[in-house]
Amino acid sequence: xxxxxxxxxxxxxxxxxxxxxxxxxxxxxxxxxxxxxxxxxxxxxxxxxxxxxxxxxxxxxxxxxxxxxxxxxxxxxxxxxxxxxxxxxxxxxxxxxxxxxxxxxxxxxxxxxxxxxxxxxxxxxxxxxxxxxxxxxxxxxxxxxxxxxxxxxxxxxxxxxxxxxxxxxxxxxxxxxxxxxxxxxxxxxxxxxxxxxxxxxxxxxxxxxxxxxxxxxxxxxxxxxxxxxxxxxxxxxxxxxxxxxxxxxxxxxxxxxxxxxxxxxxxxxxxxxxxxxxxxxxxxxxxxxxxxxxxxxxxxxxxxxxxxxxxxxxxxxxxxxxxxxxxxxxxxxxxxxxxxxxxxxxxxxxxxxxxxxxxxxxxxxxxxxxxxxxxxxxxxxxxxxxxxxxxxxxxxxxxxxxxxxxxxxxxxxxxxxxxxxxxxxxxxxxxxxxxxxxxxxxxxxxxxxxxxxxxxxxxxxxxxxxxxxxxxxxxxxxxxxxxx
Amino acid sequence: xxxxxxxxxxxxxxxxxxxxxxxxxxxxxxxxxxxxxxxxxxxxxxxxxxxxxxxxxxxxxxxxxxxxxxxxxxxxxxxxxxxxxxxxxxxxxxxxxxxxxxxxxxxxxxxxxxxxxxxxxxxxxxxxxxxxxxxxxxxxxxxxxxxxxxxxxxxxxxxxxxxxxxxxxxxxxxxxxxxxxxxxxxxxxxxxxxxxxxxxxxxxxxxxxxxxxxxxxxxxxxxxxxxxxxxxxxxxxxxxxxxxxxxxxxxxxxxxxxxxxxxxxxxxxxxxxxxxxxxxxxxxxxxxxxxxxxxxxxxxxxxxxxxxxxxxxxxxxxxxxxxxxxxxxxxxxxxxxxxxxxxxxxxxxxxxxxxxxxxxxxxxxxxxxxxxxxxxxxxxxxxxxxxxxxxxxxxxxxxxxxxxxxxxxxxxxxxxxxxxxxxxxxxxxxxxxxxxxxxxxxxxxxxxxxxxxxxxxxxxxxxxxxxxxxxxxxxxxxxxxxxx
Ligand SMILES: Cc1ncc(COP(=O)(O)O)c(C=O)c1O
Ligand SMILES: Cc1ncc(COP(=O)(O)O)c(C=O)c1O
Numbered sequence: 026x027x028x029x030x031x032x033x034x035x036x037x038x039x040x041x042x043x044x045x046x047x048x049x050x051x052x053x054x055x056x057x058x059x060x061x062x063x064x065x066x067x068x069x070x071x072x073x074x075x076x077x078x079x080x081x082x083x084x085x086x087x088x089x090x091x092x093x094x095x096x097x098x099x100x101x102x103x104x105x106x107x108x109x110x111x112x113x114x115x116x117x118x119x120x121x122x123x124x125x126x127x128x129x130x131x132x133x134x135x136x137x138x139x140x141x142x143x144x145x146x147x148x149x150x151x152x153x154x155x156x157x158x159x160x161x162x163x164x165x166x167x168x169x170x171x172x173x174x175x176x177x178x179x180x181x182x183x184x185x186x187x188x189x190x191x192x193x194x195x196x197x198x199x200x201x202x203x204x205x206x207x208x209x210x211x212x213x214x215x216x217x218x219x220x221x222x223x224x225x226x227x228x229x230x231x232x233x234x235x236x237x238x239x240x241x242x243x244x245x246x247x248x249x250x251x252x253x254x255x256x257x258x259x260x261x262x263x264x265x266x267x268x269x270x271x272x273x274x275x276x277x278x279x280x281x282x283x284x285x286x287x288x289x290x291x292x293x294x295x296x297x298x299x300x301x302x303x304x305x306x307x308x309x310x311x312x313x314x315x316x317x318x319x320x321x322x323x324x325x326x327x328x329x330x331x332x333x334x335x336x337x338x339x340x341x342x343x344x345x346x347x348x349x350x351x352x353x354x355x356x357x358x359x360x361x362x363x364x365x366x367x368x369x370x371x372x373x374x375x376x377x378x379x380x381x382x383x384x385x386x387x388x389x390x391x392x393x394x395x396x397x398x399x400x401x402x403x404x405x406x407x408x409x410x411x412x413x414x415x416x417x418x419x420x421x422x423x424x425x426x427x428x429x430x431x432x433x434x435x436x437x438x439x440x441x442x443x444x445x446x447x448x449x450x451x452x453x454x455x456x457x458x459x460x461x462x463x464x465x466x467x468x469x470x471x472x473x474x475x476x477x478x479x480x481x482x483x484x485x486x487x488x489x490x491x492x493x494x495x496x497x498x499x500x501x502x503x504x505x506x507x508x509x
Numbered sequence: 510x511x512x513x514x515x516x517x518x519x520x521x522x523x524x525x526x527x528x529x530x531x532x533x534x535x536x537x538x539x540x541x542x543x544x545x546x547x548x549x550x551x552x553x554x555x556x557x558x559x560x561x562x563x564x565x566x567x568x569x570x571x572x573x574x575x576x577x578x579x580x581x582x583x584x585x586x587x588x589x590x591x592x593x594x595x596x597x598x599x600x601x602x603x604x605x606x607x608x609x610x611x612x613x614x615x616x617x618x619x620x621x622x623x624x625x626x627x628x629x630x631x632x633x634x635x636x637x638x639x640x641x642x643x644x645x646x647x648x649x650x651x652x653x654x655x656x657x658x659x660x661x662x663x664x665x666x667x668x669x670x671x672x673x674x675x676x677x678x679x680x681x682x683x684x685x686x687x688x689x690x691x692x693x694x695x696x697x698x699x700x701x702x703x704x705x706x707x708x709x710x711x712x713x714x715x716x717x718x719x720x721x722x723x724x725x726x727x728x729x730x731x732x733x734x735x736x737x738x739x740x741x742x743x744x745x746x747x748x749x750x751x752x753x754x755x756x757x758x759x760x761x762x763x764x765x766x767x768x769x770x771x772x773x774x775x776x777x778x779x780x781x782x783x784x785x786x787x788x789x790x791x792x793x794x795x796x797x798x799x800x801x802x803x804x805x806x807x808x809x810x811x812x813x814x815x816x817x818x819x820x821x822x823x824x825x826x827x828x829x830x831x832x833x834x835x836x837x838x839x840x841x842x843x844x845x846x847x848x849x850x851x852x853x854x855x856x857x858x859x860x861x862x863x864x865x866x867x868x869x870x871x872x873x874x875x876x877x878x879x880x881x882x883x884x885x886x887x888x889x890x891x892x893x894x895x896x897x898x899x900x901x902x903x904x905x906x907x908x909x910x911x912x913x914x915x916x917x918x919x920x921x922x923x924x925x926x927x928x929x930x931x932x933x934x935x936x937x938x939x940x941x942x943x944x945x946x947x948x949x950x951x952x953x954x955x956x957x958x959x960x961x962x963x964x965x966x967x968x969x970x971x972x973x974x975x976x977x978x979x980x981x982x983x984x985x986x987x988x989x990x991x992x993x
Pocket of ligand 2: 385386703706707774779809810836837838848849
């Protein structure tokens with residue numbers, strides 16, 4: 026066993042916390058051991074020195090030491106002071122998550138911390154969430170749910186393990202639904218997943234070789250980046266213009282030897298709100314065929330085009346089976362359902378289905394049945410129509426507000442659907458400071474940086490979570506902050 | 510590009526299949542390419558030779574070739590006959606599932622085929638499923654479901670992304686529930702998963718280093734074996750006796766240098782039905798502490814002890830945080846809910862929770878709310894009491910039946926709960942032949958081999974899926990087959 030460096034203590038317990046001080050110390054030591062900073066064999070300072078470092082009294086240290094000893098984390102048996110010992114924890118908490126091994130961009134890693142902060146603040150009471158990528162809970166179609174659950178309450182007579190690809194009724198309903206979006210496929214081309222994120226996870230873990238390159242829009246959906254990184258894939262962000270991904274920028278980066286794939290959100294993109302023009306879509310398809318570059322098309326916001334003709338899925342013009350399409354009920358309906366789907370060629374669906382069975386044995390049958398009933402009853406379509414009217418109203422209000430207060434200092438796009446407006450300041454703005462000051466005023470922002478491969482001076486605004494009044498007043502406050 | 514071996518055709522389409530012959534050929538070629546047998550650059554035989562090999566006419570071959578060409582799998586452009594070409598598929602279907610890379614036991618791999626056959630036959634009409642590890646759908650507590658869904662139909666007013674560890678109500682309900690089983694923990698020690706299988710997946714992929722050893726009972730739950738193999742772990746099967754795992758057999762195999770973990774199903778084990786005695790449990794704990802061997806305790810059948818005192822979870826006597834306990838609603842209630850849970854120390858739960866968020870962003874909130882309501886209303890406990898009475902009746906009937914027809918040719922255990930009786934023939938029996946003949950009589954068997962590390966002459970019988978009459982008549986038929 027190699028000699029290890031002496032342990033450094035750089036932290037003190039929070040005496041105002043609800044957690045007893047000795048528990049905080051135990052937690053601190055566990056974390057240090059868990060994350061590998063304190064190696065097995067390291068010696069702890071004496072109890073007196075510990076008491077001093079932590080600024081607590083000896084009895085607290087001794088309680089903490091007892092607890093840590095009982096965990097098997099430390100031991101004093103060796104007659105050489107207290108040591109971190111080989112123990113079950115060292116196995117159970119290896120130095121790092123294996124899927125964090127391959128971080129190809131330290132920049133994204135950093136952003137994670139900001140994102141964690143945002144996730145925490147989302148649960149703060151009375152905060153105005155100006156960037157949240159979720160529908161306003163006040164738009165929840167309660168009646169549709171009530172009707173459906175009541176119907177199912179008498180119809181469900183068993184809930185066994187379901188078929189690998191998902192419940193047939195739902196796959197049929199999705200086939201019909203996708204047809205309306207221009208995608209004509211059979212149920213054999215459809216796999217139900219526990220959300221679109223899981224679909225990405227399945228693709229990343231069973232279809233892409235480690236070290237492959239994933240081209241994505243820059244900026245893009247944050248969790249997709251984390252997912253791809255975890256799977257040991259190399260990310261390559263490609264810029265966009267008004268018409269969407271500048272696919273020609275990919276060509277320079279394509280190394281013939283590498284396997285590569287394109288991940289794109291062509292419709293109502295997260296976070297920019299950009300929708301790829303239909304001309305660009307056709308050009309992109311031609312480019313991908315020419316370069317044998319398969320496509321993951323993330324259609325999470327596909328159903329939220331205010332004008333139905335606005336955007337035809339790439340999958341609808343895919344004659345070569347190049348495209349795997351991902352759908353989701355999360356953005357148009359409710360993330361808590363955890364229902365998504367993949368549309369792809371049969372062997373691909375079979376393989377992903379096998380993988381899905383190994384992961385979790387299929388998505389909740391209950392969720393599947395509920396969503397099938399929404400689709401089959403026609404209620405979903407009706408709901409969607411109304412939802413889009415409401416979202417459009419909110420978008421229009423957002424644009425009027427921006428025009429009024431931000432015209433001189435920023436630019437933005439006009440989204441044709443979805444949730445997002447991407448606001449970019451003309452001049453460099455200290456976004457971190459803005460974020461903190463906004464928090465003080467009860468406004469939670471999503472800085473554009475979080476989603477990007479490099480620094481930007483943008484904000485992801487969402488008109489989906491807050492209503493018109495909230496949006497306007499938050500933007501007015503933001504304007505005040507910027508002025509000061 | 511390396512020159513590749515000429516293609517060999519060792520298969521002919523099934524002309525009686527519902528699938529058109531040309532589709533079967535397309536599928537066959539896709540599979541060969543997908544599994545890497547036919548490398549990129551390989552040349553296909555001439556159409557005439559293909560027609561001969563597949564025993565079909567030329568026009569069928571030509572249809573198949575057209576389809577394969579349109580997929581981009583093959584190409585005839587190179588003036589050198591038809592070739593397997595570099596294409597998107599070669600990326601999308603790499604030579605093997607990456608998680609199948611590390612198969613440490615060819616024996617298990619083989620068994621997979623039998624298992625696939627069993628899975629298919631389970632959907633055959635009128636088949637008596639004598640080994641199925643699921644509750645009889647006729648025992649589905651329809652009233653409890655109806656009541657709960659009706660209640661929730663008015664109570665659910667939004668379903669956003671849920672908290673990483675799962676919905677608090679459910680975690681509280683599970684904490685109370687586990688207390689009744691002797692396990693006293695707080696909600697911070699509980700993570701909700703999409704079934705126990707996903708919990709295993711999470712543990713395998715983020716807590717165990719590749720190459721670690723997993724000790725399991727031999728035989729054991731099949732999907733756990735596949736899961737561990739996929740994660741690149743080495744399996745080591747340990748025999749059992751009447752009192753459960755012979756833990757002392759582990760000692761010889763423990764290499765001090767390797768990290769290792771024990772996966773055990775101490776209560777109503779799958780597939781043997783064995784329940785570890787309470788004395789053995791204590792000894793096992795002592796052994797694991799001494800050897801710093803952490804434990805995954807699979808409690809999928811824990812709630813199905815006919816006598817509540819029968820078996821105390823290892824987690825209940827775990828003073829050292831050695832045990833991660835897995836619970837599930839699948840065996841006692843309904844697999845289609847996809848609800849399971851992990852109980853472990855806080856940092857472990859935090860880490861698994863992070864992993865879960867990357868995998869699928871949490872379990873279905875709808876399923877979580879339903880199960881919470883079952884638990885909180887007290888309906889679940891009442892249902893469980895009745896269920897156990899019924900299962901016990903079925904077990905008793907099974908034992909009487911076995912005594913009557915199999916006493917002279919086989920031995921079996923008396924399970925104190927769960928689903929399974931493990932029947933072992935005294936003399937070598939040609940189990941494959943028995944399986945096929947049973948199928949002819951409309952009986953589906955689960956040969957014990959499937960679950961084991963080596964050949965055995967056992968059957969996993971389940972008294973949970975079939976009722977008393979069905980069990981008895983199936984066993985009588987089996988007896989007839991054996992006599993002949
Ligand atoms: C582009 C995109 N894809 C997928 C998802 C996740 O969808 P799901 O909830 O179906 O996993 C999101 C959620 O933010 C998203 O923005
Ligand atoms: C021992 C054991 N654990 C876990 C499972 C799977 O449970 P779940 O449906 O919760 O994933 C099974 C199902 O057969 C099982 O037998």
